[in-house]
Amino acid sequence: MEKKTDTANIETKIDLLLKKSNLSVTGGRRRILELFLQHDGALSHGDIEKKAGEKFDRVTIYRTLQAFLEKGLIHSIPTSDNSIRYALCKDDCSDGHHHDDHVHFICTACGTTVCLEEVTLPAIKLPRGYTTEQVEVLVSGVCKSCNH
Amino acid sequence: MEKKTDTANIETKIDLLLKKSNLSVTGGRRRILELFLQHDGALSHGDIEKKAGEKFDRVTIYRTLQAFLEKGLIHSIPTSDNSIRYALCKDDCSDGHHHDDHVHFICTACGTTVCLEEVTLPAIKLPRGYTTEQVEVLVSGVCKSCNH
DNA sequence: ACACCATTCGCAACATCGTTGCAAATAATT
DNA sequence: AATTATTTGCAACGATGTTGCGAATGGTGT
Numbered sequence: 001m002e003k004k005t006d007t008a009n010i011e012t013k014i015d016l017l018l019k020k021s022n023l024s025v026t027g028g029r030r031r032i033l034e035l036f037l038q039h040d041g042a043l044s045h046g047d048i049e050k051k052a053g054e055k056f057d058r059v060t061i062y063r064t065l066q067a068f069l070e071k072g073l074i075h076s077i078p079t080s081d082n083s084i085r086y087a088l089c090k091d092d093c094s095d096g097h098h099h100d101d102h103v104h105f106i107c108t109a110c111g112t113t114v115c116l117e118e119v120t121l122p123a124i125k126l127p128r129g130y131t132t133e134q135v136e137v138l139v140s141g142v143c144k145s146c147n148h
Numbered sequence: 149m150e151k152k153t154d155t156a157n158i159e160t161k162i163d164l165l166l167k168k169s170n171l172s173v174t175g176g177r178r179r180i181l182e183l184f185l186q187h188d189g190a191l192s193h194g195d196i197e198k199k200a201g202e203k204f205d206r207v208t209i210y211r212t213l214q215a216f217l218e219k220g221l222i223h224s225i226p227t228s229d230n231s232i233r234y235a236l237c238k239d240d241c242s243d244g245h246h247h248d249d250h251v252h253f254i255c256t257a258c259g260t261t262v263c264l265e266e267v268t269l270p271a272i273k274l275p276r277g278y279t280t281e282q283v284e285v286l287v288s289g290v291c292k293s294c295n296h
Numbered sequence: 297a298c299a300c301c302a303t304t305c306g307c308a309a310c311a312t313c314g315t316t317g318c319a320a321a322t323a324a325t326t
Numbered sequence: 327a328a329t330t331a332t333t334t335g336c337a338a339c340g341a342t343g344t345t346g347c348g349a350a351t352g353g354t355g356t
Contacts, residue, residue: 024323024332045313057335062314064333078228078286082343083313103272108281116278122270124251124285129292130264133256137272138226138284144277172303172352193342205306210343212304230314231342 255291
């Protein structure tokens with residue numbers, strides 16, 4: 001019973017998030033958003049394709065990620081290996097306005113990418129003539145779990 | 149006459165760089181290294197393919213970049229648009245040992261990527277349990293030239 | 297200058313990744 | 327429940343990156 005309630009809560013949370021972003025609620029979007037909520041690291045397109053099972057077309061995943069990006073549900077993280085990863089945004093992100101002011105970390109041991117919300121971005125002082133719009137910090141190393 | 153001497157100097161510089169890295173001197177490698185020396189921003193595979201003319205096979209460019217990377221002649225810069233760019237390393241880089249301790253800048257107006265050698269990387273303090281191996285800082289904004 | 301060996305190049309074929317158009321299926325609206 | 331708008335899956339395509347292999351080229355010793 002209790003479990004059923006929990007599941008129901010998660011589901012309503014997903015549906016609410018989608019509706020809040022003006023996205024119609026469909027199976028694919030529910031499933032992908034669910035993956036992001038369960039897995040607290042960042043996911044690449046390929047990760048999602050594998051974890052979601054065979055049920056969804058590649059194209060649907062591309063378009064869903066695109067929609068989530070545009071609506072501010074997720075943000076993208078560039079990586080050195082030419083594979084973009086995506087992670088959930090915090091609540092205060094909305095249409096095109098991301099508050100993505102944290103450091104991203106990639107573990108060289110297990111390969112997972114996480115957002116370190118507690119580490120704020122450093123101030124970067126550029127040479128005269130340059131204007132800053134966005135700062136992205138990508139730290140690679142060994143994560144908490146892999147450091148046993 | 150003087151111009152001929154200059155050209156000769158550049159050519160010998162290229163050849164020296166290649167030999168110093170234990171790479172045999174070939175037309176393709178000369179041309180690609182020349183592009184990096186002339187153009188002081190970072191270049192993607194595609195940029196090189198265009199700038200080098202029709203003369204070189206795509207595969208040759210891939211393999212050349214791979215060789216340059218391994219020998220420490222160039223380093224790669226991850227970008228948000230899923231296209232890796234490459235830039236010359238400073239002199240003190242060698243086989244696998246890069247001293248790539250500077251900030252990278254991408255201009256949102258002209259699209260060029262440059263290494264800001266004069267801006268050193270900030271110290272990032274990670275949460276307990278994390279180990280830092282490498283820090284990559286990617287700043288996007290408007291560059292000196294585009295700010296007129 | 298020549299011949300020999302190792303390396304590199306170009307071609308072809310292939311794998312992966314991402315995009316677009318369109319008809320069928322599904323969600324939102326009345 | 328019917329209508330409309332949106333989303334999905336399929337197919338086809340383009341771009342990007344990889345691999346194997348014979349031909350061409352660079353490096354080396356004589």
